[in-house]
């Protein structure tokens with residue numbers, strides 16, 4: 001249990017700020033007990049927890065959330081959303097619940113132990129369930145996050161959580177296993193031990209969920225100099241805002257920067273398995289508590305810290321400097337100072353960065369937004385300028401976000417049997433290779449002889465067939481290839497499913513709009529005739545529906561145009577969209 005009183009003996013010797021509440025919570029079972037408890041846990045009913053809850057469990061277990069030592073009880077949960085404090089009075093602005101649904105509640109008995117497993121079924125902890133309570137999603141959304149708007153990522157996510165929370169003391173058998181960047185992952189105790197070696201009392205933490213550009217480098221360096229301390233570069237790598245750059249890419253940029261552009265005696269790069277809520281000001285204060293537990297007594301808080309983006313009216317959920325204000329208001333009580341920054345901008349004429357409030361209106365400034373980075377630079381294969389991003393970082397981003405002509409795309413032909421899908425798709429496949437693209441043709445008829453072998457023509461089988469082609473196409477596109485697919489794919493819903501797995505930006509649907517009478521006249525394999533005679537059942541167009549696409553990217557007409565003309569029409573669209581480059585690369589440009 002946590003104690004409100006003085007520091008623990010282990011932290012007294014250090015020069016660093018003590019953990020919040022005096023000592024780090026540690027829920028890990030001792031090595032000697034582990035095997036026995038594991039065997040015991042395997043006899044218990046278990047529930048699988050979400051990726052988010054697993055991140056929370058990790059920070060509870062290692063003391064990142066000290067003095068909180070469990071998923072929140074009803075009293076803590078209520079107090080946190082109402083007052084930003086735990087029931088015992090410690091500041092804690094963000095709810096950390098363990099939600100379960102009704103089915104799981106049925107397995108749980110108050111006073112009994114339950115095993116908690118990760119989503120991939122790894123045994124993580126044993127909880128002695130003390131409480132099961134209902135919670136109200138709208139109340140939490142409004143009180144903790146200030147909105148009911150489903151554009152807020154956590155509000156939208158919370159709506160799918162179980163309606164009950166459970167709480168009780170936990171014995172943690174293992175942290176969620178992580179295999180990536182192991183040498184950069186440190187628990188709060190390990191982080192403290194490392195920081196102590198630097199010999200500075202001041203530790204300035206920098207939280208981030210984005211690739212770091214020159215502005216970030218500038219503000220972290222300024223803060224470190226100003227406070228004469230060591231920088232704890234502490235990116236969140238648990239869950240961040242949906243759509244963010246993946247953490248693999250981000251961490252590669254952090255490593256490159258930390259190695260090359262910072263004084264090694266003044267920086268510690270450590271990854272934080274935090275599942276962010278994008279809760280703006282409340283989240284900023286939470287970040288300060290978590291960083292204190294890792295040994296930091298300063299937190300850099302810039303513009304729109306942990307901001308969730310805009311609401312459904314296009315307005316920001318929180319004011320751009322609300323987060324700074326919040327951390328400043330509590331900095332004395334918490335012992336963590338906010339190092340505030342106004343928005344930094346680049347002054348091209350002086351080749352330096354400055355806070356926007358410190359430059360006159362006449363001064364020329366430059367900045368590039370995240371959207372511009374993607375749309376104007378990465379998508380076109382343009383290198384980001386050096387004033388904006390270090391070349392090592394630009395290179396890593398360029399690898400992750402190749403220009404369109406190196407991105408994958410799926411070209412999906414749909415239409416009746418004999419409409420002309422295969423014929424056109426074959427011509428297109430050849431043309432694309434002329435322009436140096438790697439293409440795989442997935443022809444429904446051919447696929448039915450290998451990975452769809454054994455599937456028939458019932459609705460379920462047809463859907464399976466389409467989904468299998470879709471799966472392979474999505475892997476091809478994910479790896480930068482072009483998948484040309486030709487399949488009747490008669491049902492709209494299944495086609496849309498495939499579009500969604502691949503993503504609309506890299507998906508082109510082509511409706512081969514040949515009237516049934518014409519297809520029937522073509523009857524290359526005599527199938528229409530057999531269907532008419534009733535020898536084949538469930539034949540699309542005869543006794544099974546074909547649902548034409550409502551918004552195909554292209555409609556082709558095989559009566560007025562030849563297969564080659566139609567294939568070129570598709571090729572032209574691919575060229576227009578940048579997926580195919582017609583000119584030889586100009587190497588002199590670099």
Ligand code: ADP
Nearest residue numbers: 207208209210301302303305306307342343344
């Ligand atoms: P987060 O969502 O946690 O705020 P970011 O990676 O976007 O993650 O930002 C990390 C920190 O850097 C935040 O404190 C943010 O306010 C600050 N920051 C980002 N861009 C700027 C900028 N151009 N000027 C000043 N501060 C910034």
Ligand code: ADP
Nearest residue numbers: 416417418419420421422423522558561562563
């Ligand atoms: P699907 O793949 O849609 O079942 P196929 O391409 O296998 O159709 O068959 C279409 C038949 O129609 C072929 O025999 C093809 O030669 C003939 N055909 C006639 N005109 C065209 C055209 N303009 N485009 C495509 N196919 C055509």
